[in-house]
Amino acid sequence: MKAEIIAVGSELLLGQIANTNAQFLSQQLAEIGIDVYYHTVVGDNPQRLTHAIEVAKQRSNLIIFTGGLGPTKDDLTKETIAKMLNKSLVLDEEAWQSICDYFSKTNRPMSPNNRKQALVLEGSHVLKNEHGMAPGMALVVDQVTYMLLPGPPKEMQPMFMKYGRPFLLQKRHVREKIVSRVLRFFHIGESQLETEIEDLIDAQTNPTIAPLASDGEVTLRLTAKHEREEEAKRLIDEVEENILARVRPYFYGYNDETLFSKLLATLKEKHKTLAVAESLTGGLFLKEMTALPTASSVIAGGVVCYTNEIKENVLHVPKEILQTEGAVSERCAQSLAENVRKLCRSDIGISFTGVAGPDDLEGKPVGTVWIGIATERGTKTFALTLSGDRQAIRMRTAKYGCYYLLQLLH
Amino acid sequence: MKAEIIAVGSELLLGQIANTNAQFLSQQLAEIGIDVYYHTVVGDNPQRLTHAIEVAKQRSNLIIFTGGLGPTKDDLTKETIAKMLNKSLVLDEEAWQSICDYFSKTNRPMSPNNRKQALVLEGSHVLKNEHGMAPGMALVVDQVTYMLLPGPPKEMQPMFMKYGRPFLLQKRHVREKIVSRVLRFFHIGESQLETEIEDLIDAQTNPTIAPLASDGEVTLRLTAKHEREEEAKRLIDEVEENILARVRPYFYGYNDETLFSKLLATLKEKHKTLAVAESLTGGLFLKEMTALPTASSVIAGGVVCYTNEIKENVLHVPKEILQTEGAVSERCAQSLAENVRKLCRSDIGISFTGVAGPDDLEGKPVGTVWIGIATERGTKTFALTLSGDRQAIRMRTAKYGCYYLLQLLH
Incomplete structure (x- = not known):
């Protein structure tokens, strides 16, 4: 046709x-x-x-x-x-x-x-x-x-x-059932993902494997045809297993799931509440989480600490950290995550600090990012160097927050 | 052509x-x-x-x-x-x-x-x-x-x-210069705006007046042609004046301005700092404001108080208000605005509380919204009843926050 x-x-x-x-x-x-x-x-x-x-x-x-x-x-x-x-x-x-x-x-x-x-x-x-x-x-x-x-x-x-x-x-007289499933990946580029599974893509005709990159994520759409729907699903299961055997660390969800919805579901499943301290992201992370209905069962809320005064007065980041290492630093991210967790009496605290641009900050270049995650077992920090414009850096930072927290929760 | x-x-x-x-x-x-x-x-x-x-x-x-x-x-x-x-x-x-x-x-x-x-x-x-x-x-x-x-x-x-x-x-052998200017309106529907200025639209050929509605806002694009650019601008000035004489209360800006960028510019001009308490909007208002470069000079930050615990423990809303009138109430909006202003030591505090849906809350229907604005001269509250889905209600609430605050600042 x-x-x-x-x-x-x-x-x-x-x-x-x-x-x-x-x-x-x-x-x-x-x-x-x-x-x-x-x-x-x-x-x-x-x-x-x-x-x-x-x-x-x-x-x-x-x-x-x-x-x-x-x-x-x-x-x-x-x-x-x-x-x-x-x-x-x-x-x-x-x-x-x-x-x-x-x-x-x-x-x-x-x-x-x-x-x-x-x-x-x-x-x-x-x-x-x-x-x-x-x-x-x-x-x-x-x-x-x-x-x-x-x-x-x-x-x-x-x-x-x-x-x-x-x-x-x-x-079209198609008696075959067509079943498709999207696998979603993060923290891997499209070309790297394609290289890892190139032989699978080339060899595969049913299901077909179609990669697509957008918004810093990569998806693979698997589409299978068979007269019996069950069999089409089985064909997809088989290929999915082969793919994930190679790139599982980057896989986070299926179809319409997002990193944010996946994080919400996982927090619910583990009965954990989350509080957020947002400097760099300025409310973006919480906005995305609370856009999902029923977020209030696990998202306590948090503080948008856009200025150093709020970091110090509301989230009690020691003045010494802000003066010697600056707001964009590992210790500041750590302190923010720990203190927002305490302030909001949550199981987990996560923090975002960094330089979104257009100008450098504290002598640190645009794209410098620190994420902190505090739990009862201690605090982890993650450093990122991101490229792109202001909005892209903020959004990718928020997505990395989901990604790292999902890894800790599993 | x-x-x-x-x-x-x-x-x-x-x-x-x-x-x-x-x-x-x-x-x-x-x-x-x-x-x-x-x-x-x-x-x-x-x-x-x-x-x-x-x-x-x-x-x-x-x-x-x-x-x-x-x-x-x-x-x-x-x-x-x-x-x-x-x-x-x-x-x-x-x-x-x-x-x-x-x-x-x-x-x-x-x-x-x-x-x-x-x-x-x-x-x-x-x-x-x-x-x-x-x-x-x-x-x-x-x-x-x-x-x-x-x-x-x-x-x-x-x-x-x-x-x-x-x-x-x-x-096209057009020696004429073409100049256009977009006027932006809020809190007025497209059909109401068109009715108010119908005779102007019908009578006008140079400049032309083209209305367009999107995202709860209405714009008028004025386009004038003249051999001299100065004269084209003067023609637009004249029509703009006639239009605004009728609908000035709804007018907020020109061309690529948004309610958020207009609010940022006005806060800077008046040397006022702003702190935000977001329940309903869950970080959306702060996310939009901090998406703009240089926001940190006037946007202190704020608290996303998604649960009643945070409203009470971080923003000190009296338990009595939450128990008798609920989180979606005029007194809660008032308390949130006043307390976030104090907590963040800002000139102005603004708060958003309401029901985004999909379900009713505290027996109040989806679309019920309260906005509070606290300044040194006292606190004002605004009630809204909005329609639309969850995202539309949240975004329109944030825009109304800008709109009311802009009116107070002028």
Whole structure:
């Protein structure tokens, strides 16, 4: 199958938003083995949309549209396709009913336009919208599959996953189940990871192994196909085991896990509470941890000690350390971790101090970082030399905090 | 001019990155009055790229390419265009010299491929790359303007702004200067703002007024054209004055300013230091403030008091308040603001407490928020009822903190 994704919407051509729908769909299609050859973006204009479809159906046999299914007169995706394919638009009773229900439940007045949203191409397979009003649809004409999805990602993504993707798998007569699993690594570069497992990547066809680097982390996506889902999973298990035998120290989690969510889960599992002293990171570590629901069961809180006064007055770092070795020092990191642990009466204290830039500090270069971790068994410190800009250094420091603490907890 | 943006790169079709280059260029082109009719994304494949160009030159007279100017054999944008337009590729001495300089300076070995990067289309106007090795280029053939830009945004954006944009302005024989200014508003919805100034928007042609809503804020972009830059600025000043006469209470800044950067600048100007007690926001407010360089001159730091124990033990909120009124209460917000101000010996203390969800807390619904601001003149509290998910509630709370504090400081 040769796929093309056509996004319809003038807001894209004005640069008000990026075409993240095409990115999402491309990822999903790659995962089920459908090659995407083109993305096209076109405005809310029937002539230019018609032209884009004419071009697409010459070169692609799967055309996925996003956007233009709304109630206004600017929304014209299905109307334009209906005209081109010589199909009429018919009312979908189920969609119409759910639109009526929505308006009666919220006590809002319905406008005549809303009926337009319940119209679908005759003979199409309707894709239910469980997060909005406009249904999607799919149909095959002259061996070209047309799939229409709504524009808002919150509606489009679940619709595609629940109804669009299965439709495509069936269309391709794929009886195989496709199972994929992402392995997440930290503290190892993409090229080093690839070198370590190069022979596995080269030899492997089922599952495939796809590396990707982003935000200072590396992931491997393992994708297996088999008629029986259990067997696909077993194939993945086998390769995962081979990979981890070589690079286990850098592995931290699966799929959507993050270093922060993994740390939260591990703290809960071990029944340990954590307090945090943030100088360099200025609240970033705690912000990431508390972004997760239920963080309060193990994250006590902490102190953002951005100035030396707060380090001294609130966290009682000895003046002597600040004067002789400075705030960016091993002893300061140690003192901060120990004292925030005591102050917050937590099982563990962690501290971050360093130079985020743009300028050097205390004669220490940008990227100098100290992390301290205090527990009942004593205090460990970790030195880092990081590169990148201010935000990158802060974020990587916070991630290293998770990584070192996870290692201590295991 | 009818513009089309063609992004070349298989990583886009695999969904590994979003096409943010098209977004950036679309914004810039809109600002100088060039209409963008299509975006196209195509992989590193000469046949399909050729097809995309054939389609584009039938319907557009400005085609801007991003990507495919690198040294590898996958990079084939200029080679493909050269073949199509029957042009040869010639060495650009200046680009070649700067590539040689780069390698000799960094002591890295040069590969034969690097010479390929210095090749440009014969007769083209070379666009200098001041942030990388591959030069861009622009040329006009059969009344179609072709502009080739590198893929990495860090190279593409400055090249376009410094060399690409002036080339296009000259090409269009635009002698007018185009000046634009963004006005930023908070605590007013897009539709309310539009209603307040509807007659101004409708009547205005120079400058134009373009509203845009995002992240709970609304902006108005004013764009004026005039042969004399001074006069364009004066036209904008005039409209700005008319707009602010109606909605000044919601206005907080210009262009790239944020509520956080505005607050930092205002604190510096007034020589006031700030300490922060974060319950609901869990470090988010301090993280945003300390993301800005030089924050340490006015941001002392603060306490992330995620649990009631920390509120009581570190920030000395009376047990009675926590037991009778709860952590999410006006008196708790007041006590937190006053005590963090004292603890950190700052001029101002600000506190955030509330319910971010997903579940209710202390019988109070998700979105209930209290903000406290303590100064030498006493303490003020602010109640909010916010909607949205956990992250949206936390971020909007932090922004309201900036907004209320800015109002008190003025």
